[in-house]
Amino acid sequence: MDGHGRKAGSGRRPAQQVARIHDVAKLANVSTATVSRALASPDRVSAETLARVLNAIASTGYVPNPAARSLRSHKTGMVLVVLPDLANTFFSRILRGVEETLFEAGYGMIIGDLDGSPVKEAHFAAFASAGRVDGAILLNGHLFGQSREGKGMPVAINIPLVALCEAIPNADIPQIEIDNRLSAETMTRYLASLGHRRIAYVSGPAGNVLERERMRGYRDGLEAEQIAFDAGLVIGGDYTVESGVAAGRDLLAREARPTAVFCTSDEMAIGLMRTVHSHGLRVPRDMSVAGFDDIEFAAVAEPALTTIHQPRRQLGQAAATALVSLLSGRTTPRSIRLETSLVIRESTAPPL
Amino acid sequence: MDGHGRKAGSGRRPAQQVARIHDVAKLANVSTATVSRALASPDRVSAETLARVLNAIASTGYVPNPAARSLRSHKTGMVLVVLPDLANTFFSRILRGVEETLFEAGYGMIIGDLDGSPVKEAHFAAFASAGRVDGAILLNGHLFGQSREGKGMPVAINIPLVALCEAIPNADIPQIEIDNRLSAETMTRYLASLGHRRIAYVSGPAGNVLERERMRGYRDGLEAEQIAFDAGLVIGGDYTVESGVAAGRDLLAREARPTAVFCTSDEMAIGLMRTVHSHGLRVPRDMSVAGFDDIEFAAVAEPALTTIHQPRRQLGQAAATALVSLLSGRTTPRSIRLETSLVIRESTAPPL
DNA sequence: CTGTTAGCGCCTTCAC
DNA sequence: GTGAAGGCGCTAACAG
Numbered sequence: 001m002d003g004h005g006r007k008a009g010s011g012r013r014p015a016q017q018v019a020r021i022h023d024v025a026k027l028a029n030v031s032t033a034t035v036s037r038a039l040a041s042p043d044r045v046s047a048e049t050l051a052r053v054l055n056a057i058a059s060t061g062y063v064p065n066p067a068a069r070s071l072r073s074h075k076t077g078m079v080l081v082v083l084p085d086l087a088n089t090f091f092s093r094i095l096r097g098v099e100e101t102l103f104e105a106g107y108g109m110i111i112g113d114l115d116g117s118p119v120k121e122a123h124f125a126a127f128a129s130a131g132r133v134d135g136a137i138l139l140n141g142h143l144f145g146q147s148r149e150g151k152g153m154p155v156a157i158n159i160p161l162v163a164l165c166e167a168i169p170n171a172d173i174p175q176i177e178i179d180n181r182l183s184a185e186t187m188t189r190y191l192a193s194l195g196h197r198r199i200a201y202v203s204g205p206a207g208n209v210l211e212r213e214r215m216r217g218y219r220d221g222l223e224a225e226q227i228a229f230d231a232g233l234v235i236g237g238d239y240t241v242e243s244g245v246a247a248g249r250d251l252l253a254r255e256a257r258p259t260a261v262f263c264t265s266d267e268m269a270i271g272l273m274r275t276v277h278s279h280g281l282r283v284p285r286d287m288s289v290a291g292f293d294d295i296e297f298a299a300v301a302e303p304a305l306t307t308i309h310q311p312r313r314q315l316g317q318a319a320a321t322a323l324v325s326l327l328s329g330r331t332t333p334r335s336i337r338l339e340t341s342l343v344i345r346e347s348t349a350p351p352l
Numbered sequence: 353m354d355g356h357g358r359k360a361g362s363g364r365r366p367a368q369q370v371a372r373i374h375d376v377a378k379l380a381n382v383s384t385a386t387v388s389r390a391l392a393s394p395d396r397v398s399a400e401t402l403a404r405v406l407n408a409i410a411s412t413g414y415v416p417n418p419a420a421r422s423l424r425s426h427k428t429g430m431v432l433v434v435l436p437d438l439a440n441t442f443f444s445r446i447l448r449g450v451e452e453t454l455f456e457a458g459y460g461m462i463i464g465d466l467d468g469s470p471v472k473e474a475h476f477a478a479f480a481s482a483g484r485v486d487g488a489i490l491l492n493g494h495l496f497g498q499s500r501e502g503k504g505m506p507v508a509i510n511i512p513l514v515a516l517c518e519a520i521p522n523a524d525i526p527q528i529e530i531d532n533r534l535s536a537e538t539m540t541r542y543l544a545s546l547g548h549r550r551i552a553y554v555s556g557p558a559g560n561v562l563e564r565e566r567m568r569g570y571r572d573g574l575e576a577e578q579i580a581f582d583a584g585l586v587i588g589g590d591y592t593v594e595s596g597v598a599a600g601r602d603l604l605a606r607e608a609r610p611t612a613v614f615c616t617s618d619e620m621a622i623g624l625m626r627t628v629h630s631h632g633l634r635v636p637r638d639m640s641v642a643g644f645d646d647i648e649f650a651a652v653a654e655p656a657l658t659t660i661h662q663p664r665r666q667l668g669q670a671a672a673t674a675l676v677s678l679l680s681g682r683t684t685p686r687s688i689r690l691e692t693s694l695v696i697r698e699s700t701a702p703p704l
Numbered sequence: 705c706t707g708t709t710a711g712c713g714c715c716t717t718c719a720c
Numbered sequence: 721g722t723g724a725a726g727g728c729g730c731t732a733a734c735a736g
Contacts (some may be wrong), residue, residue, distance in 0.1 A: 020729060020730090021729065021730065021731095022729080023729095028722090030676045030706075030707085031706065031707045031708075032707095032729090032730075033707065033709095033731075034705085034706060035708075036730070036731055037705090037706085037731090038734080040731080043705075044705085046705060046706090047705070049705080049706080062612075063478065063481070064424070064482075064729085064730075065482075065483065065728085065729050066482055066483065066484050066727080066729070067419050067420075067422035067423040067483070067711055067728085067730095068423050068712090068728070068729035068730040068731090069430070069730060069731080070419035070543075070712095070730095071417070071419040071420050071423050071711095071712050071713065071714090071729080071730075072711085072729080072730050072731045073712090073727090073730080073731065073732090074712085074733080076419070078462070082571050085448075086444055086447055086448045086451060087441075087444050087445045087447070087448040088444075089439075089444065089648070090442045091444075092438055092439050092440075092443075092444040094733095095438055095439070095463075096437075096438045096439040096465060096467075099463065099465045100465075100467070102464075103472065103475075108462055108479065108484070109462065109463050110430070110460055110461065110463075111447075111451065111461050111462075111463055112450075113448060113451045113455075114709080115448075115452070117732085120455065123455075126415065127460065129415075130415045130416075130418055131417065131418065131419070132415075132418050132460070145730090196497050235566060240650070241652055251719075270649070270652050271652060274654070276403045277654065281458065296441070296593070297622070297649045297728095300593055300622050300623060300626050301654070302625075302626070302629065302653070304656035371715065372705045372713060372714090373713065373715095374713085382722075383722065383723045384713090384714080384715090384723090384724095385715075385716075385722070385723060385724080385725095386721085386722060386723080388714070388715055388716080389715090389716095389722085391723090392715080397721070397722085398721060398722090401721080416713085416714075417712085417713050417714070418711035419712080419713080419714095420712070420714040420715085420728090421713080421714060421715080422714095423712090423713080423714075423715095423728050423729065423730090424713085424714050424716085424727090424728055425714085425715070425728090426728090456731085532725075605735075699727085705736100706735100706736085707734105707735085707736085708733100708734085708736100709732100709733090709734090709735105710731105710733090710734105710736080711728105711730100711731100711732095712730090712731090712732100713728105714727100714728090714736090715726105715727100716725100716726095716727100717724105717725095717726090718723105718724090718725095719722105719723090719724085720721100720722085720723085720724105720735090
């Protein structure tokens with residue numbers, strides 16, 4: 001109850017003096033509120049005033065302080081993108097689509113690379129719920145703090161969320177994805193149409209949503225082509241080159257080899273082809289190999305890989321567009337599915 | 353000057369009520385100042401008080417508001433990473449190293465993907481100088497707003513900066529890179545040691561810093577092996593698969609073909625190998641091919657690519673570590689060079 | 705269309 | 721070791 005402490009909370013500002021809204025207001029002979037309005041909604045200010053303000057802004061070099069703005073408006077202009085592996089070429093192309101669209105809409109992109117660490121996931125959940133971003137795009141197949149099985153203690157996230165690529169079951173948020181099941185069926189039927197009857201399947205990680213859907217599609221395809229499902233032809237993988245190599249070894253060691261192999265990722269297909277070649281066999285002469293994703297290197301593999309093309313950039317753009325809609329108070333479809341296509345290259349051919 | 357407007361500036365807060373520092377203070381029977389201290393410097397608060405505060409924080413679920421904190425402290429806890437192409441697999445692996453280290457140090461990572469757009473570059477420069485990040489890592493080979501030739505009007509950036517991979521000439525900031533010149537010399541001499549005398553060189557974009565260094569190394573290598581430099585053996589490229597394909601066509605159309613080709617990126621090498629194969633020739637029997645970078649797919653190319661390995665993850669970690677030092681008020685070396693290594697695989701062999 | 709005013713949530717100086 | 725209080729810079733609400 002005394003009126004001292006005049007310099008309390010000085011928080012020394014950077015040596016280089018920066019213009020504040022107050023300086024602009026003085027120079028333009030208006031109030032700070034008018035400057036704020038001129039920036040936020042120029043049409044609510046008279047043309048003449050607007051010009052004066054703009055002039056003053058230009059000559060002072062004024063740039064609004066984002067922290068102050070954020071404190072007041074509860075907006076950050078930032079979006080968090082959570083993904084399992086930043087180094088994976090599959091994701092990086094998607095990210096580019098996300099970034100483009102967010103940029104155009106005026107949002108910045110913060111990356112949360114999970115790297116398989118629950119600690120990091122918890123961190124990003126806290127990050128998001130602390131209000132450091134306006135929204136988030138989830139590429140990791142589950143909600144913050146929630147294991148895939150839906151256990152754990154989910155943090156209550158109070159910002160708009162969008163799921164990309166890996167659908168999140170039971171989550172009431174927009175989901176942007178491809179039709180994994182149909183795409184896998186298409187590939188399976190294509191291989192069957194070449195005359196293959198023994199078509200092996202190299203899977204993704206157990207429990208993965210994508211894996212579940214692709215496996216269903218594989219079985220749909222077999223059924224449609226009247227080929228009996230053979231569990232012995234299903235080989236475990238995890239989408240990496242190494243697991244493709246391992247799957248190749250497994251297959252080549254068998255007496256009754258399949259004539260075609262459907263790998264549920266291009267990386268596995270490339271690893272598998274390499275193994276086949278190193279055993280003195282040739283793709284597709286001795287064995288047809290197909291992939292999934294159509295990453296950059298699918299087209300320049302030897303032989304060039306037959307695969308399912310995913311529109312990765314568009315997936316990213318669609319997710320960002322959906323999130324921006326939500327952030328603007330508009331609505332967006334609960335589910336968006338983008339078309340894939342079968343890309344036939346050199347790695348598949350009729351059996352001998 | 354009347355005392356009304358009691359609710360002015362309410363700025364309706366999220367429906368879900370969140371604990372503020374005030375709530376914690378009340379619950380712990382202390383002042384807000386004490387709560388703040390307990391968080392910032394626990395040793396300046398009595399053990400008993402600290403325990404009460406921590407308890408109150410736990411039971412309220414209090415999380416400090418980052419905007420308010422940033423407004424007061426002029427710190428954001430964020431780092432901007434500027435790079436030319438997010439979709440490029442070369443960068444994404446580096447990014448992972450950056451992210452890891454920043455995460456451990458408590459910083460978040462904002463991505464600025466340039467995409468060759470000067471508009472975006474200007475935007476990110478403004479972004480950084482508006483105080484939205486505490487520091488930045490530049491992978492794009494030049495300072496904000498400054499063209500490679502040093503023209504243009506550079507925005508004065510008042511935050512710590514670190515250059516990664518592409519050195520920035522005349523910039524007084526820490527630079528983290530490899531020795532491009534020496535690495536290129538090593539590769540050139542290795543090819544010469546196999547017995548090659550006609551060694552072609554597929555370049556990067558003209559004017560690029562990396563290109564300049566690698567070209568120097570190529571010439572150093574030729575000189576050391578007493579091979580005359582032949583400008584006719586230098587083919588223009590831009591590090592992409594497509595330019596490798598084009599370079600291959602160029603070379604194959606010639607009468608006097610080189611017996612070995614040093615491509616200054618793995619992507620170009622892969623594109624070039626494909627062209628060679630599609631002309632019915634084999635690598636390395638008819639032509640040796642070497643790359644640079646050692647991206648993931650170099651090891652699984654057919655034939656597996658001989659190349660220069662860059663420690664990408666460590667490069668990212670080193671850059672982030674340097675920046676964190678700067679942000680903590682510590683110093684860091686002006687220049688850090690990480691070791692590369694020659695990786696000999698299957699794509700190179702003695703000439704026939 | 706414009707000005708006044710209050711306060712977003714926190715940190716920090718000053719006083720005790 | 722702790723409390724009181726001002727203010728970081730901006731925008732929202734209201735009055736005119």
